[in-house]
Structures are given as C-alpha cells and as structure tokens.
Amino acid sequence: MTTLSQPAAGSAPATKGGGRVAVQRFGTFLSGMIMPNIAAFIAWGLITAVFIQTGWLAQFGILVPAIGGFPSADGTLNIGLVSPMITYLLPLLIANTGGRMIYSTRGGVIAVIATMGVIVGSSVPMFIGAMIMGPLAAWLMKQVDKLxxxxxxxxxxxxxxxxxxxxxxxxLAVGAFYLIAPVITGLSNALETAVNWLVSAGLLPLASILVEPGKVLFLNNAINHGVFTPLGVQQVQESGKSILFLIEANPGPGLGILTAFALFGVGLSKSSAPGAIIIQFLGGIHEIYFPYVLMKPLVIIGAILGGMTGVFVNVIFHTGLRAPASPGSIFAILIETAPDSYVGVILSVIAAAAVSFIVTGIILRASRKRDLASENAGDLSAAIAQTEANKGKASSVLGRLQADGLADEKDALLNVGTYAGADTVEEIQRSQEAQGRAAVHNIVFACDAGMGSSAMGASVLRNKIKKAGIADVTVVNKAISNLTDDIDLVITHQDLTARAREKTPSAEHFSVDNFMSSPKYDEIVALLQRQSETEKA
Structure with missing residues (x-):
C-alpha cells in the first residue's frame, strides 16, 4: 500500500532569531485572536458608518429608529446596536477565540465568562482586557483540569x-471585575493619551519609522493588533473614526515600491512586479513586496518616507476609518472610510505611493548598471527565502513569485517534503512502501491562524486532486491550535511541523517549504493516484 511518508524526525530547522522571534510569536498569537473575527469588526464598522448621527444616512437627513433596547436620544441605532456590539460582542468574540487557541471549546467558554468581568468593570471597550483574560482563563482551566x-x-x-x-x-469574573478591569482601563487611557499627544503634536508620522521596517520583518502584528486596533475602535466610539487604522494598512508605500521595480528593476524582479501590484494593491496582501525590499535593503527608506507621507496627509485632513481594513486592500480601505474622509484617505494613498516610488526609483536607477552586470541581479529567490524566514512560515503569495525560479525536477521533488536520502519519485515511493503506513484519506493544511497561506495551499491541492479524479481524499485547512489526533496527513511549513506533531502525534506529518509551489502538489497527487490504484487492485 502506497502512502505518503513521514518526514525524518528533527528535520525542521531550529527556529532562530532570539528576541525578534519572541516578538513575532507574540504578534502571531495576538493576530490569531483578532484575524478570525475581522468580519465582525467590519460588520460593526459598516453599521457604524451607516446609522450613527454622522453616518451615511444622516448625511441625507435620514434617521433610522432603534428597535428596542438602549434607544439613543435621537432615536437612531447609534446606541441601540453600535454600543452593545463594541462593548460586548467584539471583546467576547476575541476572548472566545483566544480561549479556544489555548484549550479548545472548554477554554473558549471559561474565557468568555472571565472576560465579562473586565467588560462590566471598565468604562472603555475591553479589547486589551479580552486578549489578556481570554487566554489566561483558558490556561488556568487547563491547569485545574489536570489536577x-x-x-x-x-x-x-x-x-x-x-x-x-x-x-x-x-x-475569575469577580476577580477580573475588581482587579484586572481597573488596571486595563488605566493602561488603555494611558495609551490613548499617548496617541492623542502624538496626533496633536504632529508626531504620528514618526510611527512609520518603526511600522514599515516592522512589516518587512513581520514584527508589526504585536503593535497593529495589540495597540492600534483596540485604541482605534475606542476612538471610533468617541469620534466616529480613527486614523490608527491607516498607519499600517495604507497600500501606498508598497504600491510605489512595486511600480518602481516594474519600471526600473531588472530580471525576475522587474517581470514579476506588475503581477505583485495587483495582489498587493487590490488584494491587500502587503507581504508580496517584502522580498523586493530585502533584495535592495535601501528601498526600506522609500517605504518609511512613503508611510510617513501617508500618515502626515491623514493628520492634515483629519481622516480616519470606521473599522480595521483587513486585508489592507484599497477596496477594504474605501469601504471603511468615514464619509468626511474620502478626499484625505485617497490623497494619503496617492501621496504615499508617489513618495515611495520616487525614492525607490532613485535607488534603483543609481544601481541599475551594476545590477545589469550582475548575474544574480533581479533574482528574488534568496529574498523570498529570507522573507519566509522572517515570517516563520511559508507564504502562499510569495510562492507564485518563487515558482518560476525552480531550477529542475530534482529541486521540485526535494521541496515536496523531507525525505531522508530521496532524490527521485521512485526513491520516495520505495521509502513510502517501506514505511507500511495506513492510506491517506484526509489531509489538513495547518498554519498559525488556519487562514491565508494554508487556505490557499489547501485550495490548490484540492483542485489538483479533483482534476486527477481522486474522490476519496479530503483537503481542508486549520489552525495548528485546532488540530485533533484523527487526521491522516498534516501539511505544514517545515518550521511549524514540530508544533503540529505535538497536536497530532498519530498523523503523518509532511513538511513543505512553500504552500503554493505547483510541482509539490503534482508529486503529491501522483503519489495519491498510486495509492488509489493500489487500493483498487
């Protein structure tokens, strides 16, 4: 019986990076609580944008009566729906997600109970409180159950x-009410005061000095989801919009960088940039331009100056969004823009793109002759590898850039997974047969959040399996924290395989370098076809 073989133990490289990796892991954990609930933030933002006193309908003199519960003074949905959502719904969703990440469904329940204590005991929206109490309560429940x-x-x-x-x-709810809520309230107020001071002093653009390099190194999640999103939502409740949602999400700097590479770049960097523009600007996947920055480190100057320009324009025009724009697509940004902020927001994107384009163009033009003379000029392979190393996992969108750089069939096979001493399909198959493992009928792509790269990888493999006529294999994507030990095969980036193996020790674990490299999936499909033929025989 032919099956997929398990990677050699210890094949995943040790994670390096020290403090950067620690911050990165912390940011990944925070984003893991926020990202699955972005739809709720968007829903709340749309309701806010439409129904509050300064919303879209009010611009035309239309007031929608609140239907029961918490009616506002003017009879609109301003308090009837908007306030309960920001006070209860959003923090409890975050708490439930954080609790589930630690201790499954039981962790989610205890997290919600405990978070009610900080919600009721505070006068500000408890997003930070939810991100603290949710995981903490779930962890305590897990320890109690162990007793x-x-x-x-x-x-x-x-x-x-x-x-x-x-x-x-x-x-925990009572303790959070009396002990945790006052502390979180004070922290939130202090952070809000600091941000307001930066805005009033005209210093908020300086945040780009940290945010733009942080994006390239995947260190921005801790700031964006840990500080900007909670404070931004609080500002929306107070003033109807927040500039904080535009600091990291502005697609202008990336657009300018990619446009400069499309015009002045060389080799693969030049030919791939136009396609990357569509993914970055329209799709909102900013990581697509990170390898271009790593390939030419001076280009980070263009990103910083572009980001500072965008923030400066938004400060001048007093613009803001109603809710987080995730992903950072121009469509998502325009949908969440406050009615009085369209001019400023659009100008901020254009200005940021123009400045980053000019600076990046100067840098590329200055080194063009040297790049043209270099054999490796414009080769994104090393930069993509460095980007994925910074991220700590494979990137689906970067795989499209890297696929063109695969040298030969042997390299493609080696990228399928970790097979000790296997250089050809025949050797891989012989290795599998020697393992004598059970047949594979359910495959799970797993990553930190269970979204993004793993979802796209699962979709690609699912379509290839369907076209091959294999009907008895299912392919889904999940977060590593949601894995259960009833899976035949788990596919993860090589840096995450050890964590996935802890959750599913009975499954076969398949390590990959990139979720979107088509040669990998062609080989997997071929092996599954052989398995199917063997079973029929």
Whole structure:
C-alpha cells in the first residue's frame, strides 16, 4: 500500500532569531485572536458608518429608529446596536477565540465568562482586557483540569467538569471585575493619551519609522493588533473614526515600491512586479513586496518616507476609518472610510505611493548598471527565502513569485517534503512502501491562524486532486491550535511541523517549504493516484 511518508524526525530547522522571534510569536498569537473575527469588526464598522448621527444616512437627513433596547436620544441605532456590539460582542468574540487557541471549546467558554468581568468593570471597550483574560482563563482551566485528570469516578465526569468550570469562571469574573478591569482601563487611557499627544503634536508620522521596517520583518502584528486596533475602535466610539487604522494598512508605500521595480528593476524582479501590484494593491496582501525590499535593503527608506507621507496627509485632513481594513486592500480601505474622509484617505494613498516610488526609483536607477552586470541581479529567490524566514512560515503569495525560479525536477521533488536520502519519485515511493503506513484519506493544511497561506495551499491541492479524479481524499485547512489526533496527513511549513506533531502525534506529518509551489502538489497527487490504484487492485 502506497502512502505518503513521514518526514525524518528533527528535520525542521531550529527556529532562530532570539528576541525578534519572541516578538513575532507574540504578534502571531495576538493576530490569531483578532484575524478570525475581522468580519465582525467590519460588520460593526459598516453599521457604524451607516446609522450613527454622522453616518451615511444622516448625511441625507435620514434617521433610522432603534428597535428596542438602549434607544439613543435621537432615536437612531447609534446606541441601540453600535454600543452593545463594541462593548460586548467584539471583546467576547476575541476572548472566545483566544480561549479556544489555548484549550479548545472548554477554554473558549471559561474565557468568555472571565472576560465579562473586565467588560462590566471598565468604562472603555475591553479589547486589551479580552486578549489578556481570554487566554489566561483558558490556561488556568487547563491547569485545574489536570489536577484530577484520570482520578474521577465513572459517571461523575460531567458533574465535576461543569462545576469546576462554573466555580473557576465565577472566581475569575469577580476577580477580573475588581482587579484586572481597573488596571486595563488605566493602561488603555494611558495609551490613548499617548496617541492623542502624538496626533496633536504632529508626531504620528514618526510611527512609520518603526511600522514599515516592522512589516518587512513581520514584527508589526504585536503593535497593529495589540495597540492600534483596540485604541482605534475606542476612538471610533468617541469620534466616529480613527486614523490608527491607516498607519499600517495604507497600500501606498508598497504600491510605489512595486511600480518602481516594474519600471526600473531588472530580471525576475522587474517581470514579476506588475503581477505583485495587483495582489498587493487590490488584494491587500502587503507581504508580496517584502522580498523586493530585502533584495535592495535601501528601498526600506522609500517605504518609511512613503508611510510617513501617508500618515502626515491623514493628520492634515483629519481622516480616519470606521473599522480595521483587513486585508489592507484599497477596496477594504474605501469601504471603511468615514464619509468626511474620502478626499484625505485617497490623497494619503496617492501621496504615499508617489513618495515611495520616487525614492525607490532613485535607488534603483543609481544601481541599475551594476545590477545589469550582475548575474544574480533581479533574482528574488534568496529574498523570498529570507522573507519566509522572517515570517516563520511559508507564504502562499510569495510562492507564485518563487515558482518560476525552480531550477529542475530534482529541486521540485526535494521541496515536496523531507525525505531522508530521496532524490527521485521512485526513491520516495520505495521509502513510502517501506514505511507500511495506513492510506491517506484526509489531509489538513495547518498554519498559525488556519487562514491565508494554508487556505490557499489547501485550495490548490484540492483542485489538483479533483482534476486527477481522486474522490476519496479530503483537503481542508486549520489552525495548528485546532488540530485533533484523527487526521491522516498534516501539511505544514517545515518550521511549524514540530508544533503540529505535538497536536497530532498519530498523523503523518509532511513538511513543505512553500504552500503554493505547483510541482509539490503534482508529486503529491501522483503519489495519491498510486495509492488509489493500489487500493483498487
């Protein structure tokens, strides 16, 4: 029986980077709580943009009556729907997601109970409180359950589980109300005061000095989702919009950089830039331009100056968004733009793109002769590899850039997974047969958030399997934290395989270097076809 073989133990390289990796992991954890709930933020932003006193309908003199519950003074939905969503719905969604990341469904329940304490005990939206209490409560519940794991008499399991969860939840909610809520409230107010001071002093553009390099190194999530999003939502509640949502999401700097490479670049960097512009500017996937910056480090100057220009324009015009724009697509930004901010927002994108284009163009023109004389000029392979190393996992969109750089069939096969000493399909198949493992009928692509790169990789492989006529193999994508030990095969980036193996020790684990490299999936499909033929025989 032919199956996919498990990578050699210890094949995944050790993670390096020290403090950068620690911050990166922290940012990934924060984004893992926020990103799955972005749809709720967008829904709240749209409701806010349409129905509040300064919203779209009010611009035309239309007031929509609130239907029960918390009616506002003017009878609109301003308080009737907007306020409960920001006060309860959004923080509780974040808490539930954070709790599930730590301890599955039970962790999500205890996280919501505990977070109610900080919500009720605070006068500001408790996004930061939810991101703290949610995971903390789930972790405590996990430790409590360990105390009597395997010691409960049969028939009393549900009684003990329910009462232990209820008692701990009650204690955490009360404790959060009296102890945690005041601290988080003070922290939120201090951060808001600091941001307001930067805005009033005209110093907010300086944030780009940290944000733009942080984006390239994938260190921005801790700031963006840990500070900008919670404070931005709080500002929306107070003034109807927030400039903080535009600091990181502005696609202008990336647009300018890619346009400069499309006009003045050489080799693959020049030919791939036009396609990257579509993905970055329209699709909102900013990481597509990071390899171009890493290939020419001086280009980061263009990104910083472009970002500062965009923020400066938004400060001058007092613009802002109603909700986070995620991904950072021009469409998402325009949809969430406050009614009185369209001119400023559009100008900020144009100005940021123009400045980054000019600076990047000067840098590329200055080194053009030297680049043309270099054999490796315009080769994105090393820069893409460095970008994925910074991210800590493979990137689906960067795979499209890298696919053209695959040298030969052997390199493609080596990228399929980690097979000790296997250089050809025949050797891989012999290795599989020697393993004698069970057939593979369900495949899971796993990454940190269970979205983005793993979703696109799963889609690509699913389509190839369908076209090959293989009907008994399912392919889905999940977050590593949601993996269960009933999966036949788990596909992860090589840096994440060890974490996935802890969640699914019984599964076969398949390490890849890039989720979007088509030669990998062609080989996987070929192996699955052989498995199918063997089973039929």
């Amino acid at each position: 009597w794991a395997g010691k409960i008499r049969p028939g009393f399991e549900m009684l003990v589980d329910n009462f232990s969860g209820g008692i701990l939840g009650a204690l």
